[in-house]
Amino acid sequence: MDQEQEFYNRGLEKALAGDFAGAVREFDRVLRINPQLIEAYYKRGRCRFELGDRTGAIADYNQALQLQPERTEIYLSRGLTKLALKDNAGALADAEQTLKLNNNLAPAYSLQGTALRRLGNLAEAIVSFKQAANIYLAEKDKQNCQRCIDSITEIQAEQNRAQAALATHTGFYYQVLQKVQRGKLTEAWEDLNWLIQADPNDAQAHSYRGMVLSKLGYYQQAINDLNQALQLNPQILQAYCYRAMVRMEMGDYGGAINDCNQALQIDPSYIDVYIYRGKAHHKSANHRLAIEDYSRVIQEKSDDPQAYYQRAVARLDFEDLPGAIEDYQQAANIYFNRGDWQQYREILDQIKKVQSRPRRYQRKNSADFFSPSNSTSLSELQNQLIRMVGGYRDIADRLVDIARYKYPGMPEEWYWEKAIQDLERDR
Structure with a gap:
């Protein structure tokens, strides 16, 4: 062998x-x-x-x-x-x-x-x-x-x-959107693949899959899906919004604005479109039109913190520093009332950054803000405010900083008591 x-x-x-x-x-x-x-x-x-x-x-x-x-x-x-x-x-x-x-x-x-x-x-x-x-x-x-x-x-x-599942599309879509919100994008994509395979003419499924693909960074595939959705159903407003969002990511701001305009021609009351168009105007450096779109949203949805936040960003670029501060503060107040401390603190940090910029506008002092009690020590006021914001000293400091910016030249105790009264009023 x-x-x-x-x-x-x-x-x-x-x-x-x-x-x-x-x-x-x-x-x-x-x-x-x-x-x-x-x-x-x-x-x-x-x-x-x-x-x-x-x-x-x-x-x-x-x-x-x-x-x-x-x-x-x-x-x-x-x-x-x-x-x-x-x-x-x-x-x-x-x-x-x-x-x-x-x-x-x-x-x-x-x-x-x-x-x-x-x-x-x-x-x-x-x-x-x-x-x-x-x-x-x-x-x-x-x-x-x-x-x-x-x-x-x-x-x-x-x-x-x-x-x-096909018999109850609404429940199926709800589950898909829940997965998207939890960041399980691949699972949501697989679910929608299966649904489209079962029903290739489901415009809503193509629209949602386009949205998921855009979040995964596959922009051209997302555009293809959204085009298919609109070919199957030209009245699906959501698909115009998603396609506008993808086009913005691709730098096609004019195309994004056109998508929003088409959606508004179908339904001028579809308020969410104004958020997308506002973003596209802002990225196109047309800050005035962006502010107008965000203002339209706020007229209809006065408790939408993102609309205030986006308008604040546009106002900053429009060199309206006082208006930007007001909008940031309004967004912060909404998050505060909702108990969303993370978003609240992030906006307060943003306010502090904005306040550190050189001032082009100066508010006038007002004599009729409120009358401080003068009977409470500074340390007592500090402890009271800190308790009111859940023990977060940095949040309390931000609120006092905002009062200092708005009303310069007042005593320290005055700012702490003003912050306390503002919180009590907003609650």
């Missing part, structure tokens, strides 16, 4: 004994002697798969198929390895290539069914599993036949759940 055969046989023995690492070493020796031995590549690939080296296994199967491209068992092994690597499209291609070579192989149909199922092609997956079950039955392989039947039953249950 020559060395090549001896190493090969030892590799087989070690593989059968479960010593896959030892088997790989023996097949390495074989291939150093004869790098054209297909069986050694194939067997080494099987051992590498068992060791968890999926990439190494693929490389061995590729090498074997280059030497002999009509070996069905190698395509099957490579397809199963691709499944393990979640390359479902690659696994499907290997299954289909196997069936071209031999259309009576149950494992190939089973592999095809698994790949189709993972890709969401449930009806086609059932056909593949049925074909595999029939062949296994003819071969009297009851165990694998039953496994295919079980897969069919599971897929049919998935289809039933899908039909139930």
Whole structure:
């Protein structure tokens, strides 16, 4: 027996004994002697798969198929390895290539069914599993036949759940939007893929998927989905808003404004459009029009902190520093009343940054603000205000800083008592 055969046989023995690492070493020796031995590549690939080296296994199967491209068992092994690597499209291609070579192989149909199922092609997956079950039955392989039947039953249950979800689109969309809000964008995208596969003419699903794709950074794919949504339903206002948002991300501010204008032609009362158009005007450096759009939102939704915040930013660029401060403070008050301390503190920080800018405008002092009691010490006032803002000293300091900016030249106790009275009034 020559060395090549001896190493090969030892590799087989070690593989059968479960010593896959030892088997790989023996097949390495074989291939150093004869790098054209297909069986050694194939067997080494099987051992590498068992060791968890999926990439190494693929490389061995590729090498074997280059030497002999009509070996069905190698395509099957490579397809199963691709499944393990979640390359479902690659696994499907290997299954289909196997069936071209031999259309009576149950494992190939089973592999095809698994790949189709993972890709969401449930009806086609059932056909593949049925074909595999029939062949296994003819071969009297009851165990694998039953496994295919079980897969069919599971897929049919998935289809039933899908039909139930399609019957209640509103609930389905609500779940998708909840996932978006929690940052589970990939899950939301997969849900919408499935829904569109079930109903390709669902304009709302295309609109939501466009929004999710934009959040994932796939702007051109998002535009394609939103175009499809509007082609299916030109009256879907939400899609115009989402497309405007994507176009802004792509720097197409004129296109974003046009989208908003189209939405407003359909429904001038759709107030959310003004937020998007305001942002587009602002990015186009047309701050006056941006302020007008945000003001329109505030007229209709006076408790919208984002509208005040966006108008504050536009007013800053419009060099209306007092107006910007007022809008920031209004947004902060809304967040304060809602108990949203994170947003509240962030806006107070922004106010402080703005106040550090050189002043072009100066408020006049007023004598009729309120009359301080003069009966409470500074430390008592400080403790009272800090308690009122939940123990956050930095928030209390910001409120006093705002009072100092608005009304310069007053005593320190006056500012603390003014901040206390403002909070009590706003509550």
